[in-house]
Amino acid sequence: MGNVAIGPGEESLGVSNGKVGMWTFLVMDAMTFAGFLAGYARLRWKEPLIEGTAWPNPYETFGTVGIQLTAFNTFVLVCSSVTMVHALAEVMRGNMERAQKWMLATIVGGLFFLGIQGFEWTHLILDVWPYIFDPNHSVDYNLNFAATFFSLTGFHGGHVSVGVMYNIILYLGMSRGKITANHGDFVEIAGLYWHFVDLIWILVFTFVYLI
Numbered sequence: 001m002g003n004v005a006i007g008p009g010e011e012s013l014g015v016s017n018g019k020v021g022m023w024t025f026l027v028m029d030a031m032t033f034a035g036f037l038a039g040y041a042r043l044r045w046k047e048p049l050i051e052g053t054a055w056p057n058p059y060e061t062f063g064t065v066g067i068q069l070t071a072f073n074t075f076v077l078v079c080s081s082v083t084m085v086h087a088l089a090e091v092m093r094g095n096m097e098r099a100q101k102w103m104l105a106t107i108v109g110g111l112f113f114l115g116i117q118g119f120e121w122t123h124l125i126l127d128v129w130p131y132i133f134d135p136n137h138s139v140d141y142n143l144n145f146a147a148t149f150f151s152l153t154g155f156h157g158g159h160v161s162v163g164v165m166y167n168i169i170l171y172l173g174m175s176r177g178k179i180t181a182n183h184g185d186f187v188e189i190a191g192l193y194w195h196f197v198d199l200i201w202i203l204v205f206t207f208v209y210l211i
Contacts, residue, residue: 022189026196029159033200036155037207040148044211056145058209061128066120067209073116074205077160080109081198084167084191094181096174103171103187106194110164117157121150152204159197166190 044055059067087102129146170190173179179186 016185018185018189022192036152037203040152040207043144043148062209069116070120070205070209073113074201076109077113077198077201080106081195083109084194088187088191091181091184091187096181100171100174103167103174107164107167107171110160114157114160149208152208156201156204163194163197166193
């Protein structure tokens with residue numbers, strides 16, 4: 001008997017190979033984020049090596065307005081998960097025109113999130129932690145906070161960027177008729193990734209901004 005090639009759209013054990021691949025990736029990615037969060041927690045709650053250098057208070061570092069802005073940004077990202085659910089639902093119903101609109105809304109939500117995050121990074125680099133790129137400023141204990149902040153939010157922001165590009169490709173496929181109601185699996189796999197990114201951000205926001 002010869003070998004039988006299994007394509008990405010075919011099923012193994014009742015689940016499409018694409019979903020199995022995405023779930024496998026998300027499990028590994030979740031472990032990476034867990035490592036980041038564990039490292040942050042280790043630094044956050046250990047006794048300071050130098051007296052008087054306790055971990056910065058997030059409310060003082062970001063300011064109430066900054067935290068409120070990020071909370072609103074979190075709300076936008078969560079809403080983009082809802083629009084992704086609607087996009088998949090419309091694909092399953094065979095209404096590709098409405099699916100395109102919901103997918104476009106998801107893309108806009110992701111781009112809005114990245115825009116606000118870019119604004120926040122610019123403010124922090126220039127005004128709060130200027131010693132990151134300017135050697136004329138002395139480094140203080142905030143450097144640990146800054147390093148873990150940029151590592152966590154930057155890694156997550158990279159995921160959002162990939163997700164936005166992924167969704168744009170799907171949107172273009174829909175608009176050109178390449179992705180039809182028969183390709184609901186494609187949108188569902190993208191939805192798994194997007195919901196994962198949103199869930200991780202809620203954890204990051206809670207750890208870094210609220211605790």
